[in-house]
Amino acid sequence: MIKLSEFMNDSDEWHAFWTGFTEPFTVWWRQPIPFGYYRDVIAQEYHYYRLGKAAAASLIIGLATAFILSLRRSQSSLRGTKPRGNLTPHRSPR
Numbered sequence: 001m002i003k004l005s006e007f008m009n010d011s012d013e014w015h016a017f018w019t020g021f022t023e024p025f026t027v028w029w030r031q032p033i034p035f036g037y038y039r040d041v042i043a044q045e046y047h048y049y050r051l052g053k054a055a056a057a058s059l060i061i062g063l064a065t066a067f068i069l070s071l072r073r074s075q076s077s078l079r080g081t082k083p084r085g086n087l088t089p090h091r092s093p094r
Contacts, residue, residue: 016045020052
């Protein structure tokens with residue numbers, strides 16, 4: 001059973017999580033894992049590092065989805081039509 005009192009209760013766990021969370025945002029200037037203290041922390045708390053990466057990936061996907069949906073709504077409001085789903089076939093008016 002997971003004890004919630006022991007979840008993220010140490011600074012090493014927070015450092016590993018934060019390093020994992022910020023890494024996906026550094027796509028353009030990919031940095032290797034820092035040397036010394038942080039490399040040891042990530043090696044010991046690798047599961048928190050992976051949890052941070054998963055949280056960042058979820059955030060990126062959510063933001064991208066929200067951005068795409070807002071673009072679709074704004075484009076449809078300019079045309080005066082309702083947004084269509086991708087599975088709805090387009091039928092020309094007769």
